[in-house]
Amino acid sequence: MKLLRYGPMGMEKPGMLDNAGNIRDLSAVISDITGATVSPEGLDLLRALDPESLPLVEGKPRLGPCIGAVGNLISIGLNYADHAEESGVPTPTEPVVFSKATSSISGPDDDIILPEGSQKTDWEAELAFVISRRAYRVGLDEALDYVAGYCICHDVSERSFQLEHGGQWIKGKSCPSFGPLGPWLVSADEVADVQNLDIWLDHNGTRRQQGTTSKMIFPVAEIIAYVSRFFCLLPGDxxxxxxxxxxxxxMTPPAYLRAGDRVELGISGLGQQRQQVRAFG
Structure with missing residues (x-):
């Protein structure tokens, strides 16, 4: 099951993809796709629907973030050994946990807006997941039972804000448009092995990232078990x-995003994102 949100920014409606890849409107069934609707019971209700019975959405509307009203947007840093190496830091022995402001969340194909004065805005293709129910001190063996579904996140990062101004990484991770989510939320039951997904990113038509989730230092289940030791995760996080x-x-020399650039990224089974980069203002 592939769930999505479509329509103008701030006015998105809930939708579902049918088997032919058409958008079907869910507005008569639920008001939005949020933490309140991705509980196990809520997903069972949607899974029981015949997509062909839902109204067809004509044309190609804008896609919004695939989950709305996100309470917490949590990130795991340096979770691939090759990325830690290129960043010049030791491989972590525990997950590196930080937050992105939820105001950074945008649609999968919305423009990336360079913040005023930015010279080092960077790309990062990532697997993300959405929590389906309250999770606190969750055991490793049951951790994946708390996942509603998976999606793509582009963790756009302004490196000078992140690394050259002291304090926490959140400053370089949270500018508006720095968290494209989607295009779809793919229900967990349709992802056979989340630790065996290809992930890639192209910058101006050149392949920059090519990896696999099998190379994660801390897999999804371990992330949930670890993070939920310290705070409570809620539906829709x-x-x-x-x-x-x-x-x-x-890169040598480093290369960063500039106005007019194009970025495309994807994860096997989870779709693709396409973004244009534009200047602030």
């Missing part, structure tokens, strides 16, 4: 799981 090597910061 999003966790994005780190990026493989190939970011602009790791």
């Amino acid at each position: 999003v966790i994005t799981t780190g990026t493989p090597a190939g970011v602009g910061m790791g």
